[in-house]
Amino acid sequence: MLCARRVGGLGTRAAAAWPERAGLGRLGARIRARGVSTSWSPVGAAFNVKPQGRRLDLFGERRGLFGVPELSAPEGFQIAQENALRKADSLVARVCSLPPGPRTVLLFDELSDSLCRVADLADFVKIAHPEPAFREAAEEACRSIGTAVEKLNTNVELYQSLQKLLADPKLVDSLDPETRRVAELFMFDFEISGIHLDKEKRRRAVDLNVRILDLSSTFIMGTHFPNKIEKHLLPEHIHQNFVVTGNHVVVDGLHAEAPDDLVREAAYKIFLYPNAGQLHCLEELLSNRDLLAKLVGYSSYAHRALQGTIAKNPETVMQFLEKLSDKLSERTLKDFEMIQGMKMKLNPQNSELMPWDPPYYSGVIRAERYNIEPSLYCPFFSLGACMEGLNILFTRLLGITLFAEQPARGEVWCEDVRKLVTPPDLGHCTKTVFSNISCGPRLTETYSASHESGLDRTAVVHESEGLLGYIYCDFFQRADKPHQDCHFTIRGGRLKEDGDYQLPVVVLMLNLPHPSRNLPTLLTPGMMENLFHEMGHAMHSMLGRTRYQHVTGTRCPTDFAEVPSILMEYFANDYRVVNQFARHYQTGQSLPKNMVSRLCESKKVCAAAEMQLQVFYAALDQIYHGKHPLRASTTDILRETQERFYGLPYVPNTAWQLRFSHLVGYGAKYYSYLMSRAVASMVWKECFQRDPFNRAAGERYRREMLAHGGGKEPMLMVQGMLQKRPSIDDFVSALVSDLDPDFETFLMDSE
Incomplete structure (x- = not known):
């Protein structure tokens, strides 16, 4: 009942002033009773305690997943997809009956949105929901919507309605x-499906698309499939490092961190041993991609994939990779010498440096030189502290505050999922309205957000901008949950016909340990950095407030999409930022500056060799998706590219490319990680290194880079932020300069 809701002011000060009346103030008291002496803001407290269970709600209606009423049961996916398909049919009819104009684009976007809102949600549920019935229903919804999209991509009348618009110079100018x-992006999507071709070629394009999807699925499954070997072929003393079934030893990964050289060598040679079926699948995938690209008018798959990106074409990508490789070469050789020296020290009988050595020995060097045992850092990085740090950073930099909100019954797929709302800065409001989960006495009125596609919530609202969106935080480990940290768009933002803005909804998925009765979730430095990285994607989704959902938030070229997330890593490694939140969960002591400095410098140990490895992967990806037929087998190309771009010897009878799963999702785009890091590095150094809380720089970052999503050419966004158009040499210099040691830490380390 509305009158029974607790309403009050949000913020640490309110909780401190009236602790006995503050809902989350009492929560903080419970934390202190468990031995946690630090006082947290509401968002920090919400993540530093084990959920106490849902409120007793005898009369409340069960809501569906993400507040979508139909999804209170698996059968609801059938209803949702049928509704979406009916709406799509209606929109297609409207588009085809209207004269071409700006409204054509609005209707195309609404058509895309009606299908994406089911497909994107189902894409997440099919891998993340703990109940098989929900996963299976979501999988079927994905197939159904996918089939509908394929039909739309071959709807000539729909295509012609857009073609008429873009063929009229006066209309285009308007x-x-x-x-x-x-x-133009919608037209590109049409044409890469071959709709502009004659009937026979169009049929061929459809067949190739279907074949590529099947091959991609098969290849992805094959990249994870374990290899086995008869156990008598391996020394008995290393059997314990693997799974033994009957007369075979099963190897399901590279065991890169194993301290025993023989274990790493065996894992490398067995796991990467060529599989004939997987090899044929990769060759077919690359060949079919090339055939499709040429059929629709491109000279290679890479040329097709890179249209609209920062790089624009594969020639620029290879120039970038070659220049970066040249600049890294001396540093990489020094790294290899250092790694080999450590191997010789620990294993003098077998000191030759091999591809399975760098990950392990570089870790040994880091630990020995900088004493960065993760257990020393974890007590300072409780999950609540890290969330509070993000909240502080976003408030000071962008005027955004995060609030944890109680999900409705049935809204989330697991009871430990937290829900965040992201309103703009309350400090700029003349009228403030507060959520029912806030703490403190009643200071202001309640505000009930309008019912919007099943999302009827009470939340914080800014009088001029309003609520920005919702972030569901699926942070904790559970059985059958994918072991990956990632960001999912559930619903994109867009301006609706009635003038309201459709708020974005995203999920952040991590795999963190659960809090216990006496211990909050403690993060390693790597986990903390990953949290900041993924939250960078979430903020891009929240702030990419475009008119069209087709280009909202992270729906932008791949070599730009990683910039906001990688930029957050720079904030996560700056002591001025870390000092705002890294406090010992028991004593409240701040993390010492020298520990942060050592941690940051440790990441530069052998970093040139690691970057060189990424250059090798990116170059291999470009060659595979370049000119066809390939000049040699994929394995021979791997060997040649490894020798040219990495330096460590190829190991006979291995085929690493058959485990390169990124060839599916990042085909011809693997370089994006490096180019995005270069852009993020330049933005950090030019705009935030002097003051990471500079509000003017934060507002410019939002205005020039985040606000446009994919609605603006990516290089123009970068140029607007940096006030110059960066060259390939600028990108290379930014990456290489990140490897330089910090002089202050060097002096501290030598004392």
């Missing part, structure tokens, strides 16, 4: 830049 770009 479009604003974002609308024109979205129209």
Whole structure:
């Protein structure tokens, strides 16, 4: 009942002033009673305690997943997809009956949105929901919507309605830049499906697309499939490091961190041993991609994949990789010498440096030189502290505050999922409204957000911008949960016909240990950095407030999409930021500055060799997706590229490319990680290194880079932020300069 809700002011000060009346103030008291002496803000407290169970709600209606009423049961996916398909049919009819104009693009986007809102949600549920019935229903919904999209991609009348718009110079000139770009992106999506071709070629394009999807699925499964070997072929003393079944030893990974050289060598040679079926699958996948690209008018798959990116074409990518490799070469050789020296020290009988050595020995060097045992850092990085740090950073930099909100019954797929709302800065409000989960006495009125596609919530609202969106935090380990940290768009933002803005909904998925009765979840430095990285994606989704959902948030070129997330890693490694939140969960002591400095410098140990490895992977990806037929087998190309771009010897009878799963999702785009890091590095150094809390720089970052999503050419966004158009040499210099040691830490280390 509305009158029974607890309403009050949000913030640490309110909780401190009226502790006995503050809902989350009492929560903080419970934390202290468990031996946690630090006082947390509401968002920090919400993540530093084990959920106490849902409120007793005898009369409340069970809501569906993400507040979508139909999804209170698995059968609801059938209803949701049928509703989406009916709406899609209606929108197609409207598009085809209207004269071409700006409204054509709006209807195309609404058509895309009606299908994406089911497909994107189902894409997440099919891998993350703990109940098989929900996963299976979501999988079927994905197939159904996918089939519908394929039909739309071959709907000639629909295509012609867009073609008429873009073929009329006067109409094109009347479009604003974002609308024109979205129209061109829709046209690109049509044409890469071959709709502009004659009937026979169009049928061929459809067949190739289907074949590529099947091959991609098969290849992905094969990248994870374990290899086995008869156990008598391996020394008995290393059997314990693997799974033994009957007369075989099963190897399901590279065991890169194993201290025993023989274990790593065996894992490398067995796990990467060529599988004929997987090899044929990769060759077919690359060949079919090339055939499709040429059929729709591109000279290679890479040329097709890189249209609209920062790099624009594969020639620029290879120039970037070659220049970066040249600049790294001397540093990489020194890294290899250092790694080999450590191997010789620990294993003088077998000191030759091999590809299975760098991950382990570089870790040994880091630990020995900087004493960065993760257990020393974890007590300072409780999950609540890290969330509070993000909240502080976003508030000071972007004027955004995070609030934890109680999900409705049935809204989330697991009871430990937390829900965040992201309103703009309350400090700029003349009228403030508060959530029912806040703490403190009643200071202001309640505000009930309008019912929007099943998301009827009470939340914090800014009088001029309003609520920005919702972030569901699926942070904790559970059985059958994918072991990956990632960001999912559940619903994209867009401006609706009635003038309201459709708020974005995203999920952040991590795999953190659960808090216990006496211990909050403690993060390693790597986990903390991953949290900041994924939250960078979430903020991109929240702040990419475009008119069209087709280009909202992270729906932008791959070599730009990673910039906001990688930029957050720079904030996570800056002591001025870390000092705002890294406090010991028991004593409240701040993390000493020298520990942060050592941690940051430790990441530079052998970093040139690691970056060189990424250059090798990116170059291999480009060659595989370049000119066809390939000049040699994929394994011979691997060997040649490894010798040219990495330096450590190829190991006979191995085929690492058959485990390169990124060839599916990042085909011809693996370089994006490096280019995005280069852009993020330049943005950090130019705009935030002097003051990571600079509000003016934060507002410019939002205005120039985040706000446009994919609605603006990526290089123009970078240029707007940096006030110059960076060259390939600028990108290379930014990456290489990140490897330079910090002089202050060097002096401290030598004392």
